[in-house]
Amino acid sequence: MNNEQISARLSQFRPPHWAQDPVSAGFVRDMSLEQDSLVISLVLPFVDYRLEAELRTLDADLCRLSGARAVRWQLSQDVATLAQANDAQAVPGVRNIIAVSSGKGGVGKSTTAVNLALALSRLGARVGILDADVYGPSIPMMLGVSDAKPESDDGKTMAPVTAHGIKANSIGFLVGAEDATVWRGPMASKALAQILRETRWGDLDYLVVDLPPGTGDIQITIAQQVPTTGALVITTPQNVALADATKGISMFQKVNIPVLGVVENMSYHLCSQCDHKEFLFGEGGGQRVSDEHQVPLLGQLPLDVRICQHMDNGTPTLIAEPDGALAQGYLNIAARVAAGLYFSGKTIPTRLYTRQV
Numbered sequence: 001m002n003n004e005q006i007s008a009r010l011s012q013f014r015p016p017h018w019a020q021d022p023v024s025a026g027f028v029r030d031m032s033l034e035q036d037s038l039v040i041s042l043v044l045p046f047v048d049y050r051l052e053a054e055l056r057t058l059d060a061d062l063c064r065l066s067g068a069r070a071v072r073w074q075l076s077q078d079v080a081t082l083a084q085a086n087d088a089q090a091v092p093g094v095r096n097i098i099a100v101s102s103g104k105g106g107v108g109k110s111t112t113a114v115n116l117a118l119a120l121s122r123l124g125a126r127v128g129i130l131d132a133d134v135y136g137p138s139i140p141m142m143l144g145v146s147d148a149k150p151e152s153d154d155g156k157t158m159a160p161v162t163a164h165g166i167k168a169n170s171i172g173f174l175v176g177a178e179d180a181t182v183w184r185g186p187m188a189s190k191a192l193a194q195i196l197r198e199t200r201w202g203d204l205d206y207l208v209v210d211l212p213p214g215t216g217d218i219q220i221t222i223a224q225q226v227p228t229t230g231a232l233v234i235t236t237p238q239n240v241a242l243a244d245a246t247k248g249i250s251m252f253q254k255v256n257i258p259v260l261g262v263v264e265n266m267s268y269h270l271c272s273q274c275d276h277k278e279f280l281f282g283e284g285g286g287q288r289v290s291d292e293h294q295v296p297l298l299g300q301l302p303l304d305v306r307i308c309q310h311m312d313n314g315t316p317t318l319i320a321e322p323d324g325a326l327a328q329g330y331l332n333i334a335a336r337v338a339a340g341l342y343f344s345g346k347t348i349p350t351r352l353y354t355r356q357v
């Protein structure tokens, strides 16, 4: 078997959301011939979607080059810890923190944050979500655990609530959704920092933080108090929302938090009768904002009444229709976020960074 030829063929493989091929990125751990199979093991430092199906497109070439009759792909992942963007103290056990923001309320930020967290979990990551939206903590309701309470057995730390396989904590669990909305400024951000640090998250690959909507002081304070790795901006295609999304991108850039990209929510409506795509709020806005600020457009999600119903029922789309087209949209975004975080970041030693004290 000629390893060089196989490596050369493998290094021509690069999914569009990867910045490097698997050989030069160092993902290939082993290649060997076992009986008449070529066994290739890859260890990925982020989670991905449909990777095996994409790799299978190489099988015929690899068989020809190696003389094997089949290729056996052994794929595993060990999510890398990436340097955070600020000097906030690390959260024990937590490798990476993704802040989800929107310049404007009601654009579907929490819906996207919850489905993104569930998509990352479905792709094999250990995931948590922190509801930092003090103005309207909706995550307990969206995860179907409104009545849950994080337990504390030592009076100092609390166990997060587990729902649909992810760990969650929210100001809404602790004070009730109505009471949280009267919190303002320093009081809210102080309480959040406390919740972040007093929750026993355990080992997490990704913690998704759902920020309050807007681009004011409270968002900046929270983003800086949290050891954020990167941020996402959720927008709708309306001009007002896009103008606010621009403000959101600038806000993160000012405090040196990398913007992983923009997600356009409620981009279009797909007619359930005839499959006609209707751009209710205009077309191409998210792309324009991305181009202007040179950040990726990570995906476009349709306006679909099922998304709303799933959230209201406490069984988000990723759970209610795990294999449907809507879930695939979120899974694609999750893969882009995970790869984007990795390729734009700097890997640091996990054991040192996340050690539990």
Ligand SMILES: Nc1ncnc2c1ncn2[C@@H]1O[C@H](COP(=O)(O)OP(=O)(O)OP(=O)(O)O)[C@@H](O)[C@H]1O
Binding pocket: 102, 104, 105, 106, 107, 108, 109, 110, 111, 112, 133, 136, 138, 212, 213, 265, 266, 301, 302, 303, 304, 305, 306, 307, 308, 309, 311, 312
């Ligand atoms: N793509 C979508 N299709 C249909 N309904 C949606 C979609 N995205 C969100 N929604 C619905 O829109 C409403 C607002 O969504 P959500 O609470 O996620 O917005 P938000 O931006 O987090 O709002 P807030 O300003 O409260 O933080 C919810 O009822 C949600 O179910």
